[in-house]
Amino acid sequence: MIREHQLDKYPYMPTDIIFGDHFDMGDSYNLRRPTGIDNWLIVYTLSGEGYFRTPSGEKRCGAGQIGILRAGVPHEYGTVKGQRWNFFWAHFRKLPESDYLPNEEILIHGLPEGYLQERVYSGFRNFFHDSQDRSSFWVSLCENTLRDIILLIAQRLEKKIDSRIEQALQLLSQTMANEIRIDDLAKSVGLSSSRLSHLFKQEVGVSVLEHLNGMRLRQAALLMEHMGRTATEASLDVGFNNYNHFATLFRKAYQMSPRHFVNRKDPP
Template identity: 35%
Template sequence: MADNPHDPAMREINAQYTHPSGILVSGHYRKGHGYTCYRPEGTRDWLIMYTISGKGLINNGAGDYLECTERTITIVSPGTLQDFFTAEGYVWEKLWAHFLPRFTWADWLPAGHTGGPVFQLHIDNDSTSRAIESAFQRVLAYRLDSDALLRDELTMNALEEIILNVASQNRQQTKTDPRISEVLDILAARYMDEHMIEDLAASVSLSPSRLSHLFKEQVGDSIIETLVKYRLNQAEKMLRYTLRPITEIALDVGFHSPDYFTRRFTGSFGVSPSQYRKQQLDKVY
């Protein structure tokens, strides 16, 4: 991969930003001291790195440098300074990918909590660490296998496994308030139902105003917006994997107005439900 923003590889990444979700570039590096990457404007995609061994240093976007050590996941969001290098006296071995996420990952991609926009998490759990490394290896294998049917889907599914494992570990380590976790579980399991904030609040022994405030603080979205996201996520899967009528899908996931569903779906995915389904079918055929 190119190490500066003017190289052809990076121009290709930026040119693909308006394309559907996918992995743009990925690889496995073992780089000694002297390896550097500096992109002051970042890129228009996301960058994820998993350190296997050694040590790298990365600017957190606020002037401080974070250590990338064994079992560390580092995620850099679009438009964020990319300034990282191998630490002196080390060989930095890492797996990495530049990607455009699926919309359904919106709740899983974590925000930075390192004093800057770069997210970093150390994976303490042995089985999770092995799962992440295995999924990364499958990302690389699928991208190299030109004969694989649905190669792009297989690659993105492997990356989705990584994102889910990171989100799970992050939630365990950040200790989300159990009352908020309970409300999230209710919304996820019963996304198609109507929910009153008063009822949700009573189920976790909070006042409606306290629940709304705490939920927004910990989740980042309101209860209503979170419920809409759950519905859109489920609708996206139905559009991608079934041929059910769009109006039927809208009603099944909890949208009483197909027109409102179309507006929300288009606002989130950039294309209408029918256009999205056509894009997915084109990938297959």
């Protein structure tokens, strides 16, 4: 982690094609580039808040948000007054995946708490390890990490799904084998049970239970096909406590019984 007194580590813009670090800066931190730079900048805020000023105006980047600044854009950025800004950052040459993003001078995008924030956090940690280790293919490894993050953002922007429903989907995916109550799920995402049910159906196209059962069935099929689990074992693994109910749903989804699926010679 770099603090103010360590900034002499970066007296000028490094010449590497890809580089980054972890900063924790007070509100005296400010950097101004009136003519822009010839590479892209991505930041991920862990806590506190930073600001970006470009010809189109000012945007702020708070906890759980990613900022992506395009090459060639005149800019100024720093820590918002009265705060500290704890953030990851990386400079990189333009990647093909960048074309999937909106054509904005500085894009600020928030990630919901849970899996996506953890994935991006881990991605940056891997990025720093690879960039410091500099073993074979380190540039490609670093670029692949940034590609993953950029594509995640592009995918979220394309979906335009309500962040609370996205969080609910992540919780369902992470806990599908457990008993799941709508009341508990609704409380976790800050909605009433009725509002969650209505909004989920509106955003996803099916009810919470239908989506959950669909995930469980797909996971059971994978366990039977690739992990050698029996139909009964797979049904229990994914959270079905009643085998007959599992078999009925499976037959409807796959047009065959679970045991026939296990014993078939050719994939459907």
